[in-house]
Amino acid sequence: MNNLITYKSAKELDILSQEKYLIPSLSLMESAARCFYSAIKDKLINSKLTIFVAGSGNNGADSLAVARMAYCDGIKNINIYFVPGHQSKENKVQYDICKALEIPFTDNLDSELIVDGLIGVGFSGELSQEKRNIVDGINKANYIISIDCPSGLKEDGNSYCVKANETITFGYEKVAFYIGSNINYVGKITTLNPSFPLTSISLSDNYRRISYSDINLRKIDDREYKNKKGHVAIVGGSKEYSGAVRLSERAVFKCGAGLVTVFTSPEIYEVVANENLSPIVKKFEDLQSSNSYDSLLIGPGLTDLSGEEVIKLINLFNSKCVVVDAGAIKLLGENCNAISDNSNIIITPHLGEFRALLATLNIDSSNTLTSLIAVSKALKGATIVLKSSITIIYQKGMFYFLNEPNPALGVAGSGDVLAGLIACLKDPIQGVLLHSLAGRSAHERFGFFTCEELIDEVGRIR
Template sequence: MLNLITNQQMRMADAYTCENLKIPSVDLMEKAAIAFVKAFISYCNPEREVYIIVGKGNNGGDGLAIARLLHQTGFKNIKVYILEKFNSESNDFVINYERLKQTEVPILHCTALNDLPPTFDVAIDAILGSGFNRELDLFFTSIFKHINTNSNFIVSVDVPSGCNVDSFNYNSYNGIRAQLTISFQRPKFFFTLPESQMVTEDFEVVDIGLSQEYIQSITSEYLWVDKEAAKSLLPRRKKFTHKGTYGHVLVCAGSPHMRGASLLCAKAVLKTGAGLITLLTNSDFFPFVNVLAPELMTKNINQFKDINLEKFSSIAIGPGLGTDEKAKELVHYFLRQNTPLVLDADALNVLQLEDFPKNPHESLIITPHVNEFDRLFGQHESWYERLQTAKKSAEKLKIIIVLKNQYTYICTPNGKVFINSTGNPAMAQGGMGDALTGCIAALLARGLNPQEAAILGCFIHGYTGDKLAQHYEVVSPSLLIDNLPKSLLDISKVE
């Protein structure tokens, strides 16, 4: 897992790298510029007109180095605008300014808004950087408004100018509104919140050579889950194992009007590798289950109290279950058991906050979307506020809260928040949450602890969707479920 750190901590990592790895700061800036350019050229044709607007600090120095490197790469239509609103220049800015003057790239100086061109094809924002944390004056707000309004494509260097990524109040944001931010070394935690859309529509992270060991030594509440982390959690299949090795999952789901949800969840369990799956549902649905998913066993939902739960490794409950009195009775019954449990959808809709066990054995996972979460835990004005409630509630109740989002947050009883890096808008269809519930329940059955199962289940679910979105504009839950085994194999491969 990768620690997500604050701007101040990132500056400390920068200083540590320069001092302990004996790298001059201007050389580290060159590495950052090289990494930026490598990412940028995949978004932008060299024939386009590129305007690089820079300040006079280190973010501006990055911009000057980027201009020189883009010119060397084959971008010929480049102009650099230096904003003369600064009392001093950083040393690395001066060095890169002298380097850029040795090229044919035009350098223009801007003292007023009229000095900028009326329109921008591609605008690279290297004006203020991450260190700026004060109120914007009229000069900057007018410059930023002009760039925002008159640019076809805005790319920010590390952070959009005017954005303080360690603050989460953007009710009156006047900074750059980028289409893309190419960020250095680590994702900015703020970029995982939906509120960040007013600051940057998308972001990409590039490695600029800071000390990974130092960054990982910093205490952080937020951790980024990438493919390497997922691979470390996925148990490898070994010789002489059998269906019993990979656990038995009980899926309690489906009602006469929502039978498909039960199948989606159960098939996700199957495709994520559980050894045995029993679907607890209405008996009149059994013939359809036998045809549509012959690998599944079935039990009559009206006889749930007769089931010997000791034979099951995990239970998934909720998809399509309904919210009648029978559903309430069933959910409350399973909440009182000791088997690792995943609650989703209607299993959450029939509960109140006071219904959760006071001293659970930390094997309860709930997977709410925003409306389900707010119904249980109260209305929230922002996603940051909502996440803080989820974090505190996971600690208080000793449960795992999987708060579903573009970047899903896995909140754990130990106060950590694991942020899933996978998933995309092509997956925005009903039933996708049912599939996620199945993924997590299967991984519980395969022997992962609740925290590991939630982290890996979210990653695999989103990773499969990301792979499919390269070929499909819409990724249905059924298509995703069928491709889960490919993702498991891909993640498990030794590189």
């Protein structure tokens, strides 16, 4: 897992480095610029003309410092595009050095390569029209390398910003990279540490980027019998969506459970019971107690139960793991007050389901992270798995981000598989990672795949 930080924490890290660890600001900046310069030197050498865009804050100061290093290193085909404003102390120092060295300044942004130091983590509010025009000018370049973050990248995701090919960021990756569609503006990410005392801080406790190296599945013992490998109850299915519960059920088995009982609509009972040989199949009304089960998955293909009936079943499992997916998610909003306090719900909405839930709960949707916190609170502390090409898991005050784009996973039933994996593992992070890894592996094996093939891949990996 890698820490991610907010802009506020990035600034606190800067202050902490200076005030607690006595590293002078200009020394941090020199070190940041040196690392940055080494990382881009080859591109500067090979570019006919590079323009360093510099705003008036410390992000601009970094850009000026890198330009100066390049210039002093003999790279003369560079220009500085300076955007005046309220100048930081460090910016004035770097600006004066560049002027003294007679590095050429320009008011023209035409260039194949641009180093973007207009605004970094000091950005707040909205960009002025003047800065939007500069952003538009920067975005015409063939290749853009942003310092710390693309200028104008907002933490709530609705950004008017530089579209970088690369972002070289200091200390930690920024949470903003993974919000909304921001990732499309960040390009390739490199993290450099200019000499921040990273291990001694606890600023970034709430945000993590997870990756396949975090997979840590419970080992199934050679002598485990079926009743020890877990028994998952699945509630779902309707005449319209008869496949969803079956996909979830197969995913649960392939994930290592020993027993699955499917509770489904009387309308499709025969189909589910006759076509699936492994699970026990019953009707909705037969689920009266949670005693025999380790976890509940409710919602795949579900259309025939009322909100009250869904909450009643969720509360029946109140001390156990409950995964609420698809058809059951939309029923939660209107009935959230009836969810018992000691419930242990994991909800798995895609973006559309999440937006609908926000509307029902009357929660402001403008900031993804704060809306996740508000939904969790409204649903008695529920864990939320917000699915998209970047999946965000909000659990007990922590945010986990998985950025493994794979268009092959966007296929009918993929969410039913994921919900099954989470219910079987009783762990949203491990479920999301296993689903994604199986998706990657299935993509390599089959190209675009069906969910049956995805499920087989789960079994191979598990």
